[in-house]
Amino acid sequence: MERHEVVSRVYDASYQRLVVQLLGVCGDLAEAEDAVQEAFIKAIRQGAHFARVDNPEAWLRTVAVNHVRNGWRHLGVVRRVRVPAPGGPGAVELTPDHVALVTALAQLPHDLRLTAVLHYVADLSTTQVAAELDIPEGTVKSRLSRARAALAELLREESEHV
Numbered sequence: 001m002e003r004h005e006v007v008s009r010v011y012d013a014s015y016q017r018l019v020v021q022l023l024g025v026c027g028d029l030a031e032a033e034d035a036v037q038e039a040f041i042k043a044i045r046q047g048a049h050f051a052r053v054d055n056p057e058a059w060l061r062t063v064a065v066n067h068v069r070n071g072w073r074h075l076g077v078v079r080r081v082r083v084p085a086p087g088g089p090g091a092v093e094l095t096p097d098h099v100a101l102v103t104a105l106a107q108l109p110h111d112l113r114l115t116a117v118l119h120y121v122a123d124l125s126t127t128q129v130a131a132e133l134d135i136p137e138g139t140v141k142s143r144l145s146r147a148r149a150a151l152a153e154l155l156r157e158e159s160e161h162v
Contacts, residue, residue, distance in 0.1 A: 006051045007043050014057045015040075017122075018064060024117035026068045027106035039063035061122060062132055065114065072110055104154035108147055115140055116147040 015036060022032035039060040043050040053059045105113050118129045119140070126144070130137040 004044065006056075007040060010043070010056045010060070011040055014060065018057065018061055021061060021117055021122045022064050022068065023102060024105055024121040025065060025114050026071075027102050027113075031068065031071070035064040035067040036060070038067045058128075058132065061118075065118075065132075069110075069114075100155060100158050101151075104151050104158065107154055108150055112143050112147040112150065115143040116151070119144055 018036045018039070019029075019032050022035050023029055026032055026035070042063050043056070043060060050056065050059070105116065108116070115129060115133065118124045118132060119126065124132065126137050126140045129140045133140070
């Protein structure tokens with residue numbers, strides 16, 4: 001199979017799922033789509049190497065998450081003015097529950113948010129999250145505990161305002 005065919009097949013199978021996962025990480029649909037698209041561009045550039053990756057979706061998620069994390073690092077130095085792009089949000093449809101969850105996730109510190117999304121949205125085990133973030137599994141469990149507590153409080157407050 002040609003390398004572009006491999007990327008095309010993975011794109012068809014994983015794009016939507018990756019966008020939803022990255023939306024949970026960054027809280028912005030355009031930023032999530034951009035990060036996932038950047039990951040696929042890097043996959044195309046990798047050529048034969050990408051075709052040999054054991055878990056292409058995990059590889060793409062790592063690249064996309066790193067793209068978002070790099071943006072966070074630069075955001076502390078340079079404030080960007082965000083102008084909404086014209087047009088609709090694309091094929092990803094969000095329910096009011098999704099919006100509430102993404103809003104609550106956006107209020108968490110980046111490390112808790114990323115850990116929670118990888119575990120609960122990307123459905124990775126704590127061992128897999130630890131490997132992907134290169135942190136101890138105990139740290140993952142601690143972050144998940146803190147994220148659950150904070151999200152429960154934020155979502156409770158949100159439901160009281162409705």
